[in-house]
Amino acid sequence: MKLVFAGTPEVAVPALDALIASGRHEVAAVVTRPDAPAGRGRRLVASPVAERAEEAGIEVLKPAKPRDPAFLERLREIAPDCCPVVAYGALLPRVALDVPARGWVNLHFSLLPAWRGAAPVQHSLMAGDEITGASTFLIEEGLDSGPVYGTVTETVRPTDTSGDLLTRLAFAGAGLLAATMDGIEDGSLKAVPQPAEGVTLAPKITVEDARVDWSAPALRVDRVVRGCTPAPGAWTTFRGERLKLVQAVPLPDRTDLAPGQLAAGKNNVYVGTGSHAVELLWVQAQGKKPMRAADWARGARITEGELLGG
Numbered sequence: 375m376k377l378v379f380a381g382t383p384e385v386a387v388p389a390l391d392a393l394i395a396s397g398r399h400e401v402a403a404v405v406t407r408p409d410a411p412a413g414r415g416r417r418l419v420a421s422p423v424a425e426r427a428e429e430a431g432i433e434v435l436k437p438a439k440p441r442d443p444a445f446l447e448r449l450r451e452i453a454p455d456c457c458p459v460v461a462y463g464a465l466l467p468r469v470a471l472d473v474p475a476r477g478w479v480n481l482h483f484s485l486l487p488a489w490r491g492a493a494p495v496q497h498s499l500m501a502g503d504e505i506t507g508a509s510t511f512l513i514e515e516g517l518d519s520g521p522v523y524g525t526v527t528e529t530v531r532p533t534d535t536s537g538d539l540l541t542r543l544a545f546a547g548a549g550l551l552a553a554t555m556d557g558i559e560d561g562s563l564k565a566v567p568q569p570a571e572g573v574t575l576a577p578k579i580t581v582e583d584a585r586v587d588w589s590a591p592a593l594r595v596d597r598v599v600r601g602c603t604p605a606p607g608a609w610t611t612f613r614g615e616r617l618k619l620v621q622a623v624p625l626p627d628r629t630d631l632a633p634g635q636l637a638a639g640k641n642n643v644y645v646g647t648g649s650h651a652v653e654l655l656w657v658q659a660q661g662k663k664p665m666r667a668a669d670w671a672r673g674a675r676i677t678e679g680e681l682l683g684g
């Protein structure tokens with residue numbers, strides 16, 4: 375088939391690579407978000423997908439919106455059979471969805487109908503799922519509601535952050551998307567409607583969602599920290615300033631600290647929760663680089679009874 379691939383961030387690059395390497399289909403063009411300011415100089419930088427496509431000599435389309443007439447005209451000129459999508463980052467209007475004969479097929483990082491939305495991996499971790507995965511489905515105008523072509527599963531490991539899990543899913547999902555294109559092309563795959571039961575939503579994680587509630591059980595604190603790492607970053611406050619929590623582990627045997635209460639030793643920093651304590655391993659103070667929590671505590675000269683988040 376002739377394909378036009380749509381994607382933007384680094385997590386979409388493995389899927390683009392898999393389609394280029396398959397040799398069975400032609401990636402005629404790539405659609406990605408426009409260049410965005412990045413770094414201290416705020417200079418415009420192309421998306422990871424755009425950079426990879428340019429390296430491969432593939433035409434790159436960067437419409438401000440996917441309903442732009444010039445983009446739609448070029449898409450019709452290319453006349454793709456199918457448009458695979460991974461984390462493109464913009465809603466596709468009906469007028470664009472109607473262009474490829476076999477539709478737009480999205481790789482979504484959850485086992486649909488669970489976790490429809492922008493942040494499935496973060497929500498899966500924060501909810502304590504033990505198994506997650508990726509799905510390919512035919513895009514409709516609803517939110518991740520189209521019929522499913524295929525899935526792969528992935529075990530959630532006890533120390534996984536959303537970054538860890540998303541990296542594994544990006545590579546597993548790349549193979550799934552390539553296989554889905556093959557199955558659509560030869561007619562061996564048929565999309566199956568999603569069940570009405572089991573629908574959960576995964577909206578974008580807000581900064582407030584990432585704030586740690588120390589009155590919650592330690593298990594919940596652990597899930598929020600891992601689910602929000604690396605983005606948007608779990609956080610609390612200390613002496614009126616924001617403190618980012620990069621890594622923490624529950625300590626079931628320590629129950630003597632009140633919620634948010636700090637206890638700093640020579641090489642360890644503990645915080646009370648609504649159940650047992652957690653040990654802070656890495657933190658990032660406002661305006662600073664990430665550092666070991668024990669080094670931060672020594673520099674802050676924590677006094678007995680001080681609280682986080684209070």
